[in-house]
Amino acid sequence: QVQLVESGGGSVQTGDSLRLSCRDSGRIFNYYVMAWFRQAPGKEREFVASIDRGAGSTTNYADSVKGRFTISRDNAKNTVYLQMDILNPEDTAIYYCAARQFGGPMARSSGYNFWGQGTQVTVSS
Numbered sequence: 001q002v003q004l005v006e007s008g009g010g011s012v013q014t015g016d017s018l019r020l021s022c023r024d025s026g027r028i029f030n031y032y033v034m035a036w037f038r039q040a041p042g043k044e045r046e047f048v049a050s051i052d053r054g055a056g057s058t059t060n061y062a063d064s065v066k067g068r069f070t071i072s073r074d075n076a077k078n079t080v081y082l083q084m085d086i087l088n089p090e091d092t093a094i095y096y097c098a099a100r101q102f103g104g105p106m107a108r109s110s111g112y113n114f115w116g117q118g119t120q121v122t123v124s125s
Contacts, residue, residue, distance in 0.1 A: 002026045002114040004097045009119030012087055016123070020082040022097030022116055030054055030075040033100040036082045037109055038093035038121075045096070047107035049082060060105055064090070087123045094118040 008020040020036070035050035049071040052058040056073045070083040080097060098112035 002032070002099050002101075004099060004114055004116035006095065006097050006116040006119040009095060009121045011122040011124065014088050014123060014125050016087050017083070017085045018087065018121060020084065020095055020097075020119060020121075022080045022082075024078045024099065026078070029078040031101070032114075033103070033105050034071075034073060034080040035098045035100065035105065035112060036071060036080075037096045037098060038091075039096070039118075040093040043093075045109050047109070048095070050105035050107070051080065052105055058105060060107065062107070084121070087121075089123050089125050092121060092123050094120050 003025040004022050006022045012018055031053055033053050036048040037045050038048050039045040047062050048065055049061045049069055051071045051073050059071050068086045073080045096118045097116040099114040100112045
């Protein structure tokens, strides 16, 4: 069973950085495609970034975060990370970690089987 727990959220100012972590308590973490989504107040959940299973050689990003955010994984630690740099108020949201058991990386939330509880990121100007 996959259980995802996010951490690393907080309140920062424009231009600051944060690193989110998502740890899976299961035994086959490296077999899952992992992704980060976010949901701002009053908005739908949106894709942020994904990383392929195994070595994570394939990554994808939403246009809004490309060049500022970096997704990575450490299979030995059952953890996926989201390094967020040059944050701005539009990045304020609850950030969710998600795992996809079958198929390749995708940007649709419906394709992911398991979700964490979310971690709040607030960026003030």
